[in-house]
Structures are given as C-alpha cells and as structure tokens.
Amino acid sequence: MIDRIVLLGATGDLSARYLLPALAALRTAGHIGDGFRLTGASREDWSSEKFRDWAAEQLDRHGESFPADARRAVAASADYRRADVTDAADVRAAVAGDGPVAVYLALPPSLFPRVVGALHDAGLPPGSRIVLEKPFGEDLDSAQELNQLLAELVPEQAVFRVDHFLAMTTVQNVLGSRLANRVLEPLWNSTHIAEIEIVWDETLALEGRAGYYDHVGALKDMVQNHLLQVLCLVAMEPPITLGERDLRDRKVDVLRSVRPLTDDDVAHHTRRARYAAGRMGAHDVPSYTDEEGVDPSRRTETFAEVELELDSWRWAGTTFRLRSGKALTADRKEVAVRFRPVPHLPFGLGSAAVPNVLRFGLEPEGLTLDLMGTGSRAGDLTELALAARMDPPGLPAYGRLLLDVLNGDPALSIRGDEAEEAWRVLAPVISAWERDLVPMEEYPAGSAGPA
Structure with missing residues (x-):
C-alpha cells in the first residue's frame, strides 16, 4: 500500500x-x-x-x-x-x-x-x-494522444482514470441487484425490457462554475463519462469475477456494441437545450447566457439527451436514454428500467395496466418497483409500489477511489481503451451539434426542461 x-x-x-x-x-x-x-x-x-x-x-x-x-x-x-x-x-x-x-x-x-x-x-x-x-481528453483524438503519453510514463495498471460515479454505492447496487438475484437476471434483456433511462436532472444551476462548465456543457460533463459508465454496469454481460480485467472487459464490450449514430440518427434521437431566465423556489435565476463568465457564442448546452441502441443479442430492441440537465424543477437522479406490457390482460375493459418500472435511486439511495395489483372490486387494477432504502456507505465515493489507488486496485477506474470507446460513441453527436444539425432549445429555469 x-x-x-x-x-x-x-x-x-x-x-x-x-x-x-x-x-x-x-x-x-x-x-x-x-x-x-x-x-x-x-x-x-x-x-x-x-x-x-x-x-x-x-x-x-x-x-x-x-x-x-x-x-x-x-x-x-x-x-x-x-x-x-x-x-x-x-x-x-x-x-x-x-x-x-x-x-x-x-x-x-x-x-x-x-x-x-x-x-x-x-x-x-x-x-x-x-x-x-474526468473528462479524459476533449475528444477521441486527444484521448488517444493522452493515452500514449501515459503509456510512456507508467504501466496501464498504474493509471487511474477515476469517475466517482463508479464508486457510489447506489451505482454499484445496480450491478449487485442484477447479478445476485435470480428473479431479475432472467428478465434482464430486450424480451422483457422496453427502455432504460439513466437520468441526472438537477435543480442546481451554474453556481459560479462557468470557468469549467462553459467549455464542456452537459454532454461532455455528464453524458460522456458518468452516464455512459452507468450504462456499462446496467447493460454488461455478467463478468466471471469482479476483478479489474473481467469487469473492465465487459464494460468495453458494452461501449463497442453501441450502434454508431448517423447525422440523421443524431437529428432524431438527441436533444440539447439551455435554461432561460426563470424562478427556482423563491429565487430568480438569470438565463444561462447572462450568467457571469459565460460566453454566449460557445452555444454551451445545459441539457443533453441521447438515445442509444446496442447491437447485441441481449439488448437488440431496447432503447437506452441518457439525460442530464441543470436548473430543472426537481432533482431526479435514477436508473429507470421500464418493462414491456403484459401480453394479455384478463380484466374488465375499464382496467388498464401500467408497465412495471424498477427504479434505482442514485441520489438519494433507494430501490423502488412499480407494480400492478387488484383493487377493491374484482376486475379493477391499482398501482402499487415496493420501496427499499439502503444502508449508508462505509466510505464516501472519493474515499473508496483513493483507497483503491493506494492499494493498487484499478477495477473501478477506466481503462485506456474504454476511455477511447466512450468518445467514439458520442463523437457523431459532438460533430452534428457543432454543425447545428440539432437546434438549441430553451427552457425556463425551474421548469421540467424543454417541451
């Protein structure tokens, strides 16, 4: 150590x-x-x-x-x-x-x-x-160049590209719930799951971070690293062990399976926006472009949403939606797994079944399963929710990361090829947005986001 x-x-x-x-x-x-x-x-x-x-x-x-x-x-x-x-x-x-x-x-x-x-x-x-x-580099080319520089300095095993989301107990619970419960893993595929949302919506506005944020925006600040890392844990095949090689190999497999986006895909399956003046509770919030230190000519987004599909046996036909935004009406930080409807509903014509949703709360911690049950009259359906809270973590996320660094365990850090694959996934989005193929929408601060 x-x-x-x-x-x-x-x-x-x-x-x-x-x-x-x-x-x-x-x-x-x-x-x-x-x-x-x-x-x-x-x-x-x-x-x-x-x-x-x-x-x-x-x-x-x-x-x-x-x-x-x-x-x-x-x-x-x-x-x-x-x-x-x-x-x-x-x-x-x-x-x-x-x-x-x-x-x-x-x-x-x-x-x-x-x-x-x-x-x-x-x-x-x-x-x-x-x-x-994070972010490791500013695009695919710079990530590759930085990897080469690091390879000349120390072995790959000694490089820790940290993303504190991977050390969050709530994020690790996604993998634990999948792999340690027989009731879930057989259903963890496109036959049963229609869509998975990975969301990090914040009420927090810019809060004086223009020096950093205005150069990256929501796509590079959140989606390219944090949310793609959560995607890897949600979609990966069960690893043989949780050792660094097995775990990171399976994460790279997920990124390699992401279907490359064309310009037309980006135009129809991504969104970008920035907040306009609005009100958060009792406080007025200026528009993003009026925040101190912001250069409006950069056209930096404060909201990003990307829909991805994975070309793999397990996930063909499931939509993965990654979304993050600032200055929104409520904090919503979760992985929402939306199951497909039941194939037949033997109840009265007035009954309607809402598809089941399994929610992994990232902050605050928690696990919720939305179910359907019978109501007070025969043939009626009612919505039910099963909820659980997790014990607080023994170490904060950065404490876990530093302990792994001191002990030389890189399992929860990002390998060089993984960092490059993450940039490959979003390179078409970055390019299309730079060419204004996707309009910059606006939403009032304190709202639910763009319409």
Missing part, C-alpha cells in the same frame, strides 16, 4: 470538497495511519503552515461528519510546495521522497498533457501511480 499522495492543484475546489474529506474518511476507518503523508502543490505562494491551516478549515467545512481527531491528523500530515505543475523541475521537487507515490491531477483536463509530460521529464519512483479526473 502506498502511503504518500501528491495533489497537483491542491488548493482547488476538488481537493477542498472531496479529496481532503475522503482522506479523513480513510483515517477514521483505519485505512491510513500516522505514517501517511500528503503533499500539496499549486501556484499559490503559500507556506506548508498556511496550507495546513487551509486544509483544516476545509475539513471543518466539508468533512464535519468525521471525527475531529481524524480531520486534525489529515491536516497535520500535509506539507506544501509552490509549483508550476507543467514544469519538470517543480514537479520533480513535489514528488521527491522515498518509495512510490500516488500523483493526483486535481487540475483542469486541458492541462493533463502538459502535466503528464512534466512528470515524464521529472521521473517517478518505481511503483508510482497516476490519477486523472
């Missing part, structure tokens, strides 16, 4: 909100101890003492659920180096030390190629690991 992490971009929002609390979770659970060391590197002209004070403040704000002694221990384990993370000499000083190190690129993805180049020139101790956040 590696006992040293270097955070490049250590003073950013990712470190403050997620990585530092994740380390506090690992300390609380006993996965890291007094020998663990954290090195922060960023462009701010700070001392180690100032960085420790800042880390303690962020832990008190974002990690208040963890014991105070664990928070103090994480802050006390830290030191800091001012660094240009694209300069080999600065990077060499940051990673210097005994034994292997995990280097976490908590940075804008546009910097990844230059930072990986600096790491290559600086040199890493044998056994070191590299961690990169």
Whole structure:
C-alpha cells in the first residue's frame, strides 16, 4: 500500500470538497495511519503552515461528519510546495521522497498533457501511480494522444482514470441487484425490457462554475463519462469475477456494441437545450447566457439527451436514454428500467395496466418497483409500489477511489481503451451539434426542461 499522495492543484475546489474529506474518511476507518503523508502543490505562494491551516478549515467545512481527531491528523500530515505543475523541475521537487507515490491531477483536463509530460521529464519512483479526473481528453483524438503519453510514463495498471460515479454505492447496487438475484437476471434483456433511462436532472444551476462548465456543457460533463459508465454496469454481460480485467472487459464490450449514430440518427434521437431566465423556489435565476463568465457564442448546452441502441443479442430492441440537465424543477437522479406490457390482460375493459418500472435511486439511495395489483372490486387494477432504502456507505465515493489507488486496485477506474470507446460513441453527436444539425432549445429555469 502506498502511503504518500501528491495533489497537483491542491488548493482547488476538488481537493477542498472531496479529496481532503475522503482522506479523513480513510483515517477514521483505519485505512491510513500516522505514517501517511500528503503533499500539496499549486501556484499559490503559500507556506506548508498556511496550507495546513487551509486544509483544516476545509475539513471543518466539508468533512464535519468525521471525527475531529481524524480531520486534525489529515491536516497535520500535509506539507506544501509552490509549483508550476507543467514544469519538470517543480514537479520533480513535489514528488521527491522515498518509495512510490500516488500523483493526483486535481487540475483542469486541458492541462493533463502538459502535466503528464512534466512528470515524464521529472521521473517517478518505481511503483508510482497516476490519477486523472474526468473528462479524459476533449475528444477521441486527444484521448488517444493522452493515452500514449501515459503509456510512456507508467504501466496501464498504474493509471487511474477515476469517475466517482463508479464508486457510489447506489451505482454499484445496480450491478449487485442484477447479478445476485435470480428473479431479475432472467428478465434482464430486450424480451422483457422496453427502455432504460439513466437520468441526472438537477435543480442546481451554474453556481459560479462557468470557468469549467462553459467549455464542456452537459454532454461532455455528464453524458460522456458518468452516464455512459452507468450504462456499462446496467447493460454488461455478467463478468466471471469482479476483478479489474473481467469487469473492465465487459464494460468495453458494452461501449463497442453501441450502434454508431448517423447525422440523421443524431437529428432524431438527441436533444440539447439551455435554461432561460426563470424562478427556482423563491429565487430568480438569470438565463444561462447572462450568467457571469459565460460566453454566449460557445452555444454551451445545459441539457443533453441521447438515445442509444446496442447491437447485441441481449439488448437488440431496447432503447437506452441518457439525460442530464441543470436548473430543472426537481432533482431526479435514477436508473429507470421500464418493462414491456403484459401480453394479455384478463380484466374488465375499464382496467388498464401500467408497465412495471424498477427504479434505482442514485441520489438519494433507494430501490423502488412499480407494480400492478387488484383493487377493491374484482376486475379493477391499482398501482402499487415496493420501496427499499439502503444502508449508508462505509466510505464516501472519493474515499473508496483513493483507497483503491493506494492499494493498487484499478477495477473501478477506466481503462485506456474504454476511455477511447466512450468518445467514439458520442463523437457523431459532438460533430452534428457543432454543425447545428440539432437546434438549441430553451427552457425556463425551474421548469421540467424543454417541451
């Protein structure tokens, strides 16, 4: 187990909100101890003492659920180096030390190629690991180029392309429910399932993230990575084991089976939109184009919907709908599995059966099955719902990811060919949208989305 992490971009929002609390979770659970060391590197002209004070403040704000002694221990384990993370000499000083190190690129993805180049020139101790956040590249070509750079630096097993959705207990529950319950797996195919929706709708608007979001939009921010990863777990064939090779091989199979989209497919089976001025509860929300830091000429979407079909024996004939939007009337974050209607209904003409829907709640956690049952009179039907809540996870998603990095288990990270296949799936959509083959719709903030 590696006992040293270097955070490049250590003073950013990712470190403050997620990585530092994740380390506090690992300390609380006993996965890291007094020998663990954290090195922060960023462009701010700070001392180690100032960085420790800042880390303690962020832990008190974002990690208040963890014991105070664990928070103090994480802050006390830290030191800091001012660094240009694209300069080999600065990077060499940051990673210097005994034994292997995990280097976490908590940075804008546009910097990844230059930072990986600096790491290559600086040199890493044998056994070191590299961690990169999504999105991995900006398109298929850049993902392939970045994969080549990484291959020259460390073995593929030492590259962790992390997507925290894969470490969410709720997302893993999709796979667990499928494979551990005989009542579900025999029905898990196009014979019985008409459509599967993977949805991440948010009431949250831009919230000051224009510097990042306006360059990517909903398609690249959510659909290309998070939602495609959930699709892989929903649609994959049962793996022999949950080891990294078997699990990731089956995920790549799903992406390879996605039917390539033509321009006509994109025009008829995708949608894009952005929010106009509206009202969220008691608050007025400006239109996306009027948000601070937004360049309207980029035509960035805040809502994206893509329908996909898989050319495989199991899924031919089932529609997969991936959707994500901001500033909507309600949070809806779920996988909804919609079964086909029953072939015959031996009830009165006034009865109607609503198809069964199995819902995996991603946030908040939960599992709901919508069923039909008989009503108070013979021949009547009524809708029923069976609901279950899951126990809270032992570790937050980022805690699970960091533990896997330290232990060297890449099963929940994305393999290089998988990252490239994800871009291949959406490359036709990106191209068609850039050529305005799909109109940019609008929806009022606080509404259910485009009509």
